[in-house]
Amino acid sequence: MLHIHNSLTRRKEPFQPIEPGKVRMYVCGMTVYDYCHVGHARVMVVFDVIARYLRASGYKLTYVRNITDIDDKIIKRAQESGEEYTALTERFIQAMHEDSAVLGVLPPDQEPRATASMNDIIRMTGILIERGHAYPAANGDVYYDVSSFAAYGKLSGEKSDSLRAGARVDVDEGKDDPLDFVLWKAAKPGEPYWDSPWGRGRPGWHIECSAMSTCCLGEHFDIHGGGMDLKFPHHENEIAQSEGATGKKFVNYWIHNGFVQVDEEKMSKSLGNFFTVREVLVRYRPEEIRFFILGSHYRSPLNYTEDNLNKARSALVRLYTALRGADVASGNRLDAYTGRFQAAMDDDFNTPEALAVLFELANVLNRARELGEPIVDFAATLRELGECLGILQDDPDSYLQAGSGTGLSDTEIQALIDARRAARVAKDWAESDRVRDVLKDQGVILEDGPQGTTWRRA
Numbered sequence: 001m002l003h004i005h006n007s008l009t010r011r012k013e014p015f016q017p018i019e020p021g022k023v024r025m026y027v028c029g030m031t032v033y034d035y036c037h038v039g040h041a042r043v044m045v046v047f048d049v050i051a052r053y054l055r056a057s058g059y060k061l062t063y064v065r066n067i068t069d070i071d072d073k074i075i076k077r078a079q080e081s082g083e084e085y086t087a088l089t090e091r092f093i094q095a096m097h098e099d100s101a102v103l104g105v106l107p108p109d110q111e112p113r114a115t116a117s118m119n120d121i122i123r124m125t126g127i128l129i130e131r132g133h134a135y136p137a138a139n140g141d142v143y144y145d146v147s148s149f150a151a152y153g154k155l156s157g158e159k160s161d162s163l164r165a166g167a168r169v170d171v172d173e174g175k176d177d178p179l180d181f182v183l184w185k186a187a188k189p190g191e192p193y194w195d196s197p198w199g200r201g202r203p204g205w206h207i208e209c210s211a212m213s214t215c216c217l218g219e220h221f222d223i224h225g226g227g228m229d230l231k232f233p234h235h236e237n238e239i240a241q242s243e244g245a246t247g248k249k250f251v252n253y254w255i256h257n258g259f260v261q262v263d264e265e266k267m268s269k270s271l272g273n274f275f276t277v278r279e280v281l282v283r284y285r286p287e288e289i290r291f292f293i294l295g296s297h298y299r300s301p302l303n304y305t306e307d308n309l310n311k312a313r314s315a316l317v318r319l320y321t322a323l324r325g326a327d328v329a330s331g332n333r334l335d336a337y338t339g340r341f342q343a344a345m346d347d348d349f350n351t352p353e354a355l356a357v358l359f360e361l362a363n364v365l366n367r368a369r370e371l372g373e374p375i376v377d378f379a380a381t382l383r384e385l386g387e388c389l390g391i392l393q394d395d396p397d398s399y400l401q402a403g404s405g406t407g408l409s410d411t412e413i414q415a416l417i418d419a420r421r422a423a424r425v426a427k428d429w430a431e432s433d434r435v436r437d438v439l440k441d442q443g444v445i446l447e448d449g450p451q452g453t454t455w456r457r458a
Contacts, residue, residue: 002057002346004223005299007231007254008155012348017222018252023059025051026213026251028226028234029111031068031205032092033077036099037274038289038304039260043227045290046257046298046349048105049389050225053345056388064216065108067093069115071205075191085192099277102286104390112212114203118194120211121203124245125183125196133244136198137174140186144206146179149240155254156232181237183207206237210245213238219246225255229266257298275304287391287399288313294351294389315359316391317400317456321447322362323379324396324454331380337361341385351389358385358392400456413444417453420446 002015017023027047030040047065054061068074069089078085100107114121125142128134133148146152146160153159163179182204187193193200203211213224219242226235235254242250259266262273280289292312296302337357344353365378386392401410416439423431436446443458 003348004253004255005348006252007256008251010157013253015253017059018220021058021060023054023061023223024217024221025054025061025063025223025225026209026217026221027063027065027108027224028209028230029065029067030092030096031071031073032089032096033074034092035276035278036096037276038280039227039266039274040096041099041103041277041289042257042260042293042298042302044100044105045103045293045390047225047255049294049351050255050349051106051108052388052390053349057342062110062217063108064110064112064213066209066212067096067111067113068205068208069093069113070192070202071114079190095278102281103277103290104286104393106390110216112216114208114212117208117212117215118203120215121207122184122194122196124211124214124241125198125203125207127245128183128241131244133240134183135176137176139174140199140201141174141182142184142198143175143180144183144237144241144244145176146181146240147177149244151243152179152240153236155239156236158232158236181206181233183241206234207241209234210238210241214242214246219250220248221251223253223255224251225257228256228258231256255298258296258301260302260304262304280309284309284313287316287394291316291355291391294355294391297348297350297352299348315355319358319362319382319386319392320394320396320399321456322365323382323392324400326365326375326379326396328376328380328383331376331378333384334361334377334381337381338385341388345388354385354389358382361385397454400454402457413439413455417446417455421453 003012004015005012025047027043030036036044047063051061051063070085074085074089078088081088097107125134128144129136129142132145134142134144136142153163160179183206184196184198184203185201186198187200187202191202193202213221224235224238231254239250262275265273277289284292288309289312292309293302295308295312295315337360341354341357344350344357347353361378361382365375365382368375368378383392420432420436423429439446439455445456445458447454447456
């Protein structure tokens with residue numbers, strides 16, 4: 001059965017959904033003020049694979065991924081660019097959807113936006129005040145009273161006393177305690193605002209996700225996910241808000257993916273060491289980026305280097321080459337390989353081990369091809385398991401012949417291959433080698449086999 005490493009308990013646990021056969025999962029999505037970088041891509045791909053596998057395992061999944069379309073960074077960026085914040089967010093929401101689609105990420109079932117959830121946010125804030133977990137301050141803000149929630153810190157392991165010792169309060173804040181965090185921000189001149197019982201303002205970031213997740217999935221649901229950087233304070237604060245408002249356990253399983261690193265530092269916009277998905281796509285194909293992400297376990301750091309991306313490229317070439325020429329539609333699934341793939345994925349979504357099964361399948365398939373034995377079942381199983389990871393769904397010839405590095409058209413390449421074949425028939429080996437070298441210089445790799453000569457772009 002499926003086991004998940006639960007960040008809340010810090011151990012791997014058997015997965016038992018609240019409702020048999022059904023799973024409700026919420027993942028913190030993007031704050032849309034810029035293009036997605038590779039760190040964002042990792043979140044999208046990791047939870048896309050988790051969603052795919054849950055469905056492949058027979059669960060009826062409801063997958064919710066929110067959009068934060070109002071916050072300080074959005075307002076600042078809109079002011080800098082001289083445009084309405086709504087125009088800015090719409091532009092980057094569209095860009096995010098384009099990037100995720102290119103990477104093969106399936107859309108979530110629901111994608112609530114903070115600005116469309118304002119009634120739910122205001123209602124939850126009011127409940128927290130009524131239950132003694134929050135208070136309106138003299139400056140017009142509303143704060144969550146961390147001291148009112150005894151379990152604060154249970155997700156991150158942070159202790160209130162140690163956090164309080166390192167905290168400070170700015171002079172313009174009306175907090176009772178340095179650890180208290182804002183639920184509702186009083187509007188400043190020129191900022192967007194919504195009317196509330198506490199005056200004009202807008203929500204704090206943390207309350208947005210509590211309101212959106214409980215509105216879409218209920219007060220108690222199965223899985224909450226996001227990047228490791230959200231564990232504290234964002235997810236810790238979500239627990240305090242949601243459980244403070246409902247009196248119920250918020251989430252059963254917390255899943256956090258590791259950072260993408262550049263030179264041993266977390267990739268982030270604040271550090272200026274990030275690469276947008278669009279920048280990486282100039283040099284690498286979408287499936288190569290996706291494979292690169294899946295090559296490391298989701299909880300491990302992912303080291304961004306061109307060498308690792310090139311290894312992903314070579315790996316995909318190997319797998320697509322194995323699939324080449326196979327009629328997968330008529331094949332049957334091989335349970336021995338499927339079972340080992342499932343065992344890997346049931347072990348906390350271990351994609352590196354799952355990929356190892358795919359490579360073994362490819363090796364067996366290649367040996368069978370060399371021996372003239374049937375390959376169709378191996379190929380069909382490889383294709384089916386690849387689908388669960390969101391890879392190997394392209395036509396093999398189309399994939400292998402669509403690389404970069406040559407200005408030759410397919411027709412020109414085929415003409416040179418025909419010329420080489422004629423030279424080989426005439427036993428003109430020098431001319432045959434010359435044509436091969438011409439193609440190689442143009443980034444075209446020839447592969448001679450029992451079925452004739454195939455080619456791919458380097």
